[in-house]
Amino acid sequence: MKLEPRAVPLQDAPPKRKVKTTQVVNGIETEVEIEVEDVPAGQWPPRASLRVLNHDIPRVDGPVKVSGAARYTHDVRVPGMVWARLLLSPLPRARVAALDLEAARAVPGVVHVLVVEREETGWLGQPVAVVAAETLEAAGDGLRALAARFEPLPWVVDHAAAVREGAPAVGRGANVGRPETDGDEARARAALSASATRVRATYTVPVQHHASLETHGVVVDYRGGEDAVVYCSTQYAQGFAAEAAKELGLKAGNVRGVVEHMGGGFGSKFGLDAQGLYACRIAKELKRPVHLMLDRRAEFLMSGNRSGTSMTIEAGCDAQGSLTGLVAEAWKHGGLGRGSLSGLPYCYKAGAHFRDVRSVRMHLDASRAMRAPGHPQASFGMESILDELAYAAGLDLVEIRRRNAAHPAWVRQLDRVAREIGWDQHPHRTQPGKPDREECIGIGFGISNWGSGGSSDCEAEVRIEKDGSVVVACAAQDLGTGTRMYMAAIAAEEFGLPVAAVTARLGDSRLPTGVASGGSVTTPSVAPAVKDACTRARGAFAAHLAQVLGRSAEGFRFGPDGVRHDGMTERLAWSKACGTLPAEGLSARGKWQESLQTRGVRCTQAAQVAVDPGTGRVRVLHMVCLQEVGLALNRLAVKSQIQGGMIQALGYALGEGRQLDSALGLQLNASFEEYKIPHALEIPRMTTLIDDDDTRNGVAGVGEPPAIPGASAIANAVHNACGARVRELPITPDKVLLALGKVV
Amino acid sequence: MADGTARTDGAAEPVDLSRRVFLRGAGGAAAGGVLAPALLGAAAGGCAAGATAGAGAATSAALAAPPGADPAGRELVGEVEIELAINGTRQKLVVEPRTTLLDALRTRLEPPLTGTKSVCERGNCGACTVLVDGEPRYACLQLACDLRGRAITTVEGLGSPEKLSVLQQEFVAQDGSMCGFCTPGFVVAITACLQRDPRASEQEIRRACAGNLCRCGTHPQVFAAALAAGRRLAEGQR
Numbered sequence: 001m002k003l004e005p006r007a008v009p010l011q012d013a014p015p016k017r018k019v020k021t022t023q024v025v026n027g028i029e030t031e032v033e034i035e036v037e038d039v040p041a042g043q044w045p046p047r048a049s050l051r052v053l054n055h056d057i058p059r060v061d062g063p064v065k066v067s068g069a070a071r072y073t074h075d076v077r078v079p080g081m082v083w084a085r086l087l088l089s090p091l092p093r094a095r096v097a098a099l100d101l102e103a104a105r106a107v108p109g110v111v112h113v114l115v116v117e118r119e120e121t122g123w124l125g126q127p128v129a130v131v132a133a134e135t136l137e138a139a140g141d142g143l144r145a146l147a148a149r150f151e152p153l154p155w156v157v158d159h160a161a162a163v164r165e166g167a168p169a170v171g172r173g174a175n176v177g178r179p180e181t182d183g184d185e186a187r188a189r190a191a192l193s194a195s196a197t198r199v200r201a202t203y204t205v206p207v208q209h210h211a212s213l214e215t216h217g218v219v220v221d222y223r224g225g226e227d228a229v230v231y232c233s234t235q236y237a238q239g240f241a242a243e244a245a246k247e248l249g250l251k252a253g254n255v256r257g258v259v260e261h262m263g264g265g266f267g268s269k270f271g272l273d274a275q276g277l278y279a280c281r282i283a284k285e286l287k288r289p290v291h292l293m294l295d296r297r298a299e300f301l302m303s304g305n306r307s308g309t310s311m312t313i314e315a316g317c318d319a320q321g322s323l324t325g326l327v328a329e330a331w332k333h334g335g336l337g338r339g340s341l342s343g344l345p346y347c348y349k350a351g352a353h354f355r356d357v358r359s360v361r362m363h364l365d366a367s368r369a370m371r372a373p374g375h376p377q378a379s380f381g382m383e384s385i386l387d388e389l390a391y392a393a394g395l396d397l398v399e400i401r402r403r404n405a406a407h408p409a410w411v412r413q414l415d416r417v418a419r420e421i422g423w424d425q426h427p428h429r430t431q432p433g434k435p436d437r438e439e440c441i442g443i444g445f446g447i448s449n450w451g452s453g454g455s456s457d458c459e460a461e462v463r464i465e466k467d468g469s470v471v472v473a474c475a476a477q478d479l480g481t482g483t484r485m486y487m488a489a490i491a492a493e494e495f496g497l498p499v500a501a502v503t504a505r506l507g508d509s510r511l512p513t514g515v516a517s518g519g520s521v522t523t524p525s526v527a528p529a530v531k532d533a534c535t536r537a538r539g540a541f542a543a544h545l546a547q548v549l550g551r552s553a554e555g556f557r558f559g560p561d562g563v564r565h566d567g568m569t570e571r572l573a574w575s576k577a578c579g580t581l582p583a584e585g586l587s588a589r590g591k592w593q594e595s596l597q598t599r600g601v602r603c604t605q606a607a608q609v610a611v612d613p614g615t616g617r618v619r620v621l622h623m624v625c626l627q628e629v630g631l632a633l634n635r636l637a638v639k640s641q642i643q644g645g646m647i648q649a650l651g652y653a654l655g656e657g658r659q660l661d662s663a664l665g666l667q668l669n670a671s672f673e674e675y676k677i678p679h680a681l682e683i684p685r686m687t688t689l690i691d692d693d694d695t696r697n698g699v700a701g702v703g704e705p706p707a708i709p710g711a712s713a714i715a716n717a718v719h720n721a722c723g724a725r726v727r728e729l730p731i732t733p734d735k736v737l738l739a740l741g742k743v744v
Numbered sequence: 745m746a747d748g749t750a751r752t753d754g755a756a757e758p759v760d761l762s763r764r765v766f767l768r769g770a771g772g773a774a775a776g777g778v779l780a781p782a783l784l785g786a787a788a789g790g791c792a793a794g795a796t797a798g799a800g801a802a803t804s805a806a807l808a809a810p811p812g813a814d815p816a817g818r819e820l821v822g823e824v825e826i827e828l829a830i831n832g833t834r835q836k837l838v839v840e841p842r843t844t845l846l847d848a849l850r851t852r853l854e855p856p857l858t859g860t861k862s863v864c865e866r867g868n869c870g871a872c873t874v875l876v877d878g879e880p881r882y883a884c885l886q887l888a889c890d891l892r893g894r895a896i897t898t899v900e901g902l903g904s905p906e907k908l909s910v911l912q913q914e915f916v917a918q919d920g921s922m923c924g925f926c927t928p929g930f931v932v933a934i935t936a937c938l939q940r941d942p943r944a945s946e947q948e949i950r951r952a953c954a955g956n957l958c959r960c961g962t963h964p965q966v967f968a969a970a971l972a973a974g975r976r977l978a979e980g981q982r
Contacts, residue, residue, distance in 0.1 A: 062916030063908055065924030066931055068859015068899035075850075075858035083851075136851055137840055213863045213871060213925040213959050263861075263925030264959050296864045480923030480960055640919045640965055647961030672868035672957060680950040683963040 042595040044531065044631055044697050045493075051560060052493040056636035059485045060504060061261070061478070070261045073233040074293050076219040082111055084132040084282060084292040085139040086275060087148055088301060089121035092155035092363035092665045093168070096121065096128060096148070103145040104131055109138025112282050113146070116274075120153065122171065123336055123363045124665060125301025130278045132290060155363040158662045159310065159333060162360050170361040171336065177361070182343060183354035191325030191352040195316025197393040203313065203381045204728040206657030207333060208306040210370055211677055214263020216303045217293030218276040220244065224287035227254045232276060233293075235265040236516035237477045240272040241509040247272070247280035257509035259477045266648075267369035267518055268304040300670035304368030305658065307332050307339030307359075309377040313385045315350070321395040323348060323404050328355040328381070337366030340374035346382040347447045347602075348404040364660075369518055371645065372450060372704035376652060376711055380729060383446045383712035387719060396429050397720070401445060410447045412693060413604035413626045417445070420624040420687050421606040428720050435613030435722040435740050441621075442721025445606050446709025452630075452701040453599035454524030458592040459512040462491060462533040464541065465585040468575040470495060472533065473505040476514030476526045481703060482637035483522055487530050489633060494534035496559040497574060512589060520701025524597035527633060527699040533590025540588050541577070548580045598698030602691075603627040603705035605646065607684075607713040611721040613740055616733030618718055620650055620684040623710060628691045630700035639688045642706040646686065649710025651678045657730050826889050830857070831901030839888045845881075846872045848888035849898060859899040859928045863957075870956030871929040874898050880936040880952075899928035902935055910976050911935055914969035922960035929956045934970045942977035944970070 047054055064070040096118055104113045112132040121128060131142035154168035161167055162175045169175065192198055214233050218240075222228040230244040234257075241257030248255065262269070272280070279292040294303060311330035317323050323345065332339030338359045345353055390400040398418045402411050423429065426443050433440050460474040472491045478484045487504035491497070505511060515525040538558055545563065546553035555566035562571040578585075608622040623646050632638045655676035659668040669675040711729060719725045724739035737743045823838050830849070837852045846865070849857045863871035865884045872883040875897035903909035908916065912931060921927035930953050937944050937952035944952070949970040958966070 058916050059919065059921075061924075062919075062921065063905035063912070065921045065927050066899075066912040066915040067903050067905050067908060068857070068928045069905050070924055071858070072861075072925065074862065075856075077856055077858075136847055137843065211959050213861070213869070213923070213957065215863075261924060264923040266959070296866075296868075480921075482922075636919045640922055640960075640962065643964055644922060644961030647963065648959070671866065672864045673866065677957055677959060678961070678963075679957060680954045680963055680967075683950075683967075686964050 042532075042593050044596060047631065047697065050493060052489050052499060053633050054631060054635060057485060057489050057499060057634045059482055059637065060488050060499065061484050065261070072214055072261050072263050073217060073219060073231045073259065074214055074263070076231045076291070078219065078221045078289045080223065081219070081289040081291050082132045082134060082282070082286065083136045083139045084130050084279060084290050085136070085143055086127050086278075086294065086298055087129040087131070087143050087146060088298055089117070089124065089126040089128055089150065091121070091150055091152050092124040092157050093153040094121050094150035095119070095153060097151045098147065098149035099129060100145065100147045103147065104142045107133070107138060107142045107145045109134040110142040112286055113142065114278060114282055116278060121150070123365055124157065124667065125298065125365055127274055127278070127302065130282065130292070132282050132286070152665070155665055157362050157364055157660050157665060159331060159360050161662060162362050170363055175361050177338065177359040180357045181355065184352060185327065185354040188325045188327050188352040188354035192314055192316045192327060195324045196319045197389060198314060198316035199385060199388045199392050200312070200314035201385060201388060201727055202310065203384050204310045205308055205377050205380050206729060207308040207367070208370065208652055208656050209300055209658065209675060210264070210266040210268040210304065210306075211672075211675065212264030212266060212268065212299070215294040215296065215299040216269060216273055216275060218272065218279045219289065219291045220248075220279045220283040221289040222248055222280070222283040222287070223289065226250060228283075229256045229258060231258050232272065233262045233265070233269060234259055234271070235262070235267075235269045235477060235479060235518055236271065237507050238475050238509045238514055239270060239516055240276060243272040244276065244280050247277050248284050259507040262477060262479060265479055265517070266371045267373065270516060270518065274302070296672065297670045300675065301667060302365050304365065304370070305335075306370035306373070306376070307334035307337065307367035309333065309339070309341050311341070311381045313344065313381050315385045315389055317389055317393060317400070319393075321390065321393060321400045321403050323350040324352070326350040326353040330355065330357045332357065332359040333362070334359055334367035335362050335364030337368070339367050342374040342378035344378055344382055346378045347406050347410065347449055348382065348386070349406050350404070371648065371707040372448070375448060375450070375704070375708045376649065379446055379448060379708050379712045380715065383709065383716060384727065387444070387716045388725065391431060394430050397445060397716070398423055401447065405447060407449075407602060409602045409628060409691075409694070410604055413447070413602065413691060414445065416689070417604045417606045417624050417626050420689070421608055421622060423606075432720050432723040435724070438612060438614065440611045440613060440722035441608065442611065442717040442719065443606060443608050444713040444716025444718070444720055445604070446712035446716070448603045448705045448708035450520055450601050450701070450704040451599055452520045452524060452601045452704070454528060454592055454597040454699075455515045455521055456592050457513055458515045458525035458529045460487070460526065460529035460533040460590050461512045461587060462530070462537040462590070463585055463587040464537060464578060464581065466578055466581045466583060468578040470497065470502045471505060472502060472530055473511045474514050474526050474529060475506065475509055475511040476522055477507040477517055479517050479522070481522065481641055482634055483526060485637065486523065486527060486633040490527060490530045491534050494531070494538060494558065495574070496562070520703045523633065523701050524699050525592055528596030529590050529592045531590065531596055532593050533588050536590055537586060537588035540586055544581065544586065545577060596698055598630040598696040598700045601628045601630070601700050601702060601705050603709065605706070605709045605713050607710060607717045609714060609717040609721055611718055611724065611736060613722050613724070613742070616736035616740070618654060618714075618731055618733070618736065620654070620682070620714055622685045622687065623650070623713075624687040624689070625706055626689045626691050627702065627705055628694035628700070629702045630694060630696045630698050632690055633699060635690060638690060638702055641703050642688050643686055645703065645706030646688070646710045647678050647683065648707050650682065650684070650714065651676070653711035653714035653729060653731055655730050824889065826892055828888065828891055828896060829894065830896045831898060837888070841887070841889060843888045844884050845874065845886040845888045845891060845896070846883035849883060857898050857900055861925055861928060863925070868957070869926075869929070870933060870953070871926050873929040873932040873956065875932060875936060878936065878939065880933050899932050902931065909935070911938060911969065911973040914973040914976070915966070918965045918969040918972060920962055920965045920969040922962050926956060926958040926962075930958065930966055934966070938970065938974050938977055942974045944974055946971060
């Protein structure tokens with residue numbers, strides 16, 4: 001007999017009860033007596049009663065990751081698999097003049113040559129051909145044997161060239177997009193005129209690469225027949241399976257998409273992508289599995305990026321520092337894409353404001369979403385102009401933010417963060433320091449926000465087996481944020497089990513509907529669905545036990561000491577209770593619930609830097625972050641993710657940025673040798689604080705906000721340290737020296 | 745399989761496959777990317793083409809004449825069977841002269857050892873760090889056939905999910921991995937550091953893994969894990 005899942009009946013006022021449990025106190029597991037209430041469906045238990053969640057929980061997939069046993073798409077090996085590699089357009093725009101297909105096919109080991117662009121390429125790095133071979137080395141030989149020749153056609157890869165009259169057209173339509181405007185220009189300009197203090201400046205941010213360590217790619221396991229399994233390094237396990245089915249000419253339900261582990265995406269990995277389609281085409285042709293992962297250069301050139309921006313902002317404030325008006329004119333640099341830029345005045349109230357934003361198209365890879373798309377760019381402009389305004393008016397840098405922040409949470413966060421970074425003892429609170437010593441110390445601030453809500457389509461399933469094992473499943477994928485871990489932890493909390501007793505399954509298109517992991521939606525989507533499935537499973541289990549034991553279903557409680565009933569003195573061990581289940585165990589499906597998640601996450605950061613005015617070298621000494629997270633499912637992983645965002649922002653501030661040679665049409669830094677992401681010696685002291693004054697008992701996504709304000713805070717700190725206002729990221733030593741007037 | 749006349753069975757007749765000789769055999773295929781700066785566009789991998797491939801090929805051609813033979817006149821192309829000592833086990837595998845240790849581990853072993861990650865293929869990122877005779881080395885910059893008779897240890901050789909090393913345990917406890925793709929490289933690099941000195945300072949640990957890139961930003965937890973493991977190792981714990 002299969003038990004049908006049932007919903008737990010809602011109770012008006014759940015009775016409070018005292019239970020003994022273990023809690024981690026100062027890192028030590030301690031037995032404590034706490035008061036809990038049995039909550040109705042659709043609510044997380046009160047934080048104080050949580051035994052597993054909201055604590056530090058080691059990841060359940062930690063052991064496979066640290067021992068090399070975790071299988072990523074790169075690592076998938078299937079019988080008969082061939083290795084495929086891409087030939088890319090070496091120029092932004094070119095005529096494909098020669099491709100020696102016969103020579104490539106004649107290379108020993110080469111099994112297939114696929115030409116995907118025969119005529120003309122329109123962006124730097126555009127795929128032209130794919131060679132598949134029995135070995136990686138032979139595939140490389142095949143590419144070289146193609147002896148591809150490209151004849152350059154006129155291109156534009158920088159702003160000035162793209163907007164020039166008579167510039168080569170980028171696709172159809174004008175190179176400069178239509179203005180996206182917001183606000184009342186006349187009112188904003190009038191407000192600026194009436195301001196006590198006003199400043200105007202142009203700020204530029206470069207194109208940033210996602211630089212995921214695992215490149216994009218797929219393994220298409222198709223050997224003829226009606227079914228296929230596609231492994232893809234992706235942020236959306238269910239999204240690409242349907243695309244692959246179409247390309248393979250199979251029924252959608254016959255193609256399974258799998259992503260067990262994935263080595264970083266940061267917004268760049270949705271869908272099958274061009275290389276995935278090529279791999280499907282070759283697999284279909286050969287009836288053999290195909291392994292096609294981008295190499296590092298291709299990853300830089302063709303897997304998307306965070307769009308660059310140039311923005312001219314004019315802002316004014318009254319004598320007390322309240323913003324009165326703001327006018328911004330901005331250009332987005334998203335290659336063939338439109339790019340993204342969040343609204344200005346970003347997280348502040350600005351009185352009357354107006355903005356005019358246009359995208360400038362170039363013969364370059366289209367930008368994609370990248371961790372908080374559009375936000376770091378807007379943050380850099382806004383936080384920079386705010387500091388310049390404060391200095392012009394002689395105001396305290398924290399005070400001007402407290403006064404203008406658009407939500408009171410930032411005010412409380414600014415106070416705490418200022419304390420942590422040592423603002424009150426800092427000598428340069430209303431004027432920047434001077435470059436008069438070998439090591440100038442400066443402090444800067446920034447604030448950010450993100451929507452962070454979940455997706456209503458998300459579902460999860462919980463299975464309880466007769467042997468007491470528990471499996472929780474959802475098709476969503478774990479990008480490294482700890483999805484697997486909190487899925488297991490939620491079930492452990494709900495059933496009173498240790499986390500290790502629960503198995504979490506994910507990253508498989510055949511599991512219950514998941515969610516595309518972009519925009520911090522995974523946790524607020526998956527966690528509510530898992531929690532709901534657990535609640536329903538508890539209800540079904542209680543109904544079953546009620547029948548077996550002749551008790552009322554309402555009285556059953558699941559806790560670390562086993563299953564109890566209000567009307568019974570003895571406890572039933574979990575394994576014994578499960579032993580009463582029918583052979584097929586019990587399962588329940590849960591759906592996302594609005595009430596289990598929360599939206600709107602605010603974050604405040606500060607950075608302290610040391611600038612050497614002799615060399616222009618900047619060292620970040622300390623970064624502080626205080627962030628709302630709603631209910632933290634795993635404090636350890638939440639802190640890790642916040643720190644990771646801060647470190648990415650440090651890279652954006654000091655090292656990262658695509659470098660192009662306009663005349664030659666080359667990217668100069670399409671490798672990790674020249675594209676500089678932060679390394680171990682650059683990591684500052686980090687103070688990462690979860691904002692526990694945020695008492696909303698719902699789950700929020702936390703990944704985007706911490707990646708936003710750090711670069712702005714570092715840039716402001718450099719200015720604060722020695723008066724070097726660098727208005728273009730990344731802040732390299734030459735720009736610091738230029739700003740100090742030491743080089744011209 | 746092509747007949748590799750440089751076939752060497754066992755260690756009795758070691759072949760000195762220096763980089764220069766290797767270039768002759770490999771026609772600069774992989775090393776072109778290493779030697780030719782990215783400015784020339786000949787990055788490791790298959791993207792070099794047209795104008796850029798020409799530049800890369802010119803670089804290797806200058807180093808590679810006459811192609812195809814070493815001073816003893818032996819052909820250094822095709823495939824050879826070699827034996828490597830990997831994680832304490834001698835394993836036979838078929839490689840080309842140009843096959844890197846990284847590709848050998850990942851694509852020519854059966855079953856493959858995929859814990860060693862391929863990220864940049866040119867010694868920029870540390871994700872493929874292995875131990876060769878106890879010293880950390882980038883597997884992407886080592887030729888498999890150069891390593892006969894050397895003790896190779898990969899991340900799999902340091903511990904298994906069921907029996908983690910002290911450092912691996914601390915990586916788990918301190919949340920030292922997020923996406924986890926860089927983690928094996930960090931684990932191997934820091935293992936070498938702690939084997940030299942379990943009392944290594946945080947600065948020494950940072951230096952030991954300064955050649956390892958992590959995009960998720962796990963560094964603070966990695967340092968914490970290394971320090972915690974060092975303390976335990978210094979006290980003789982396992």
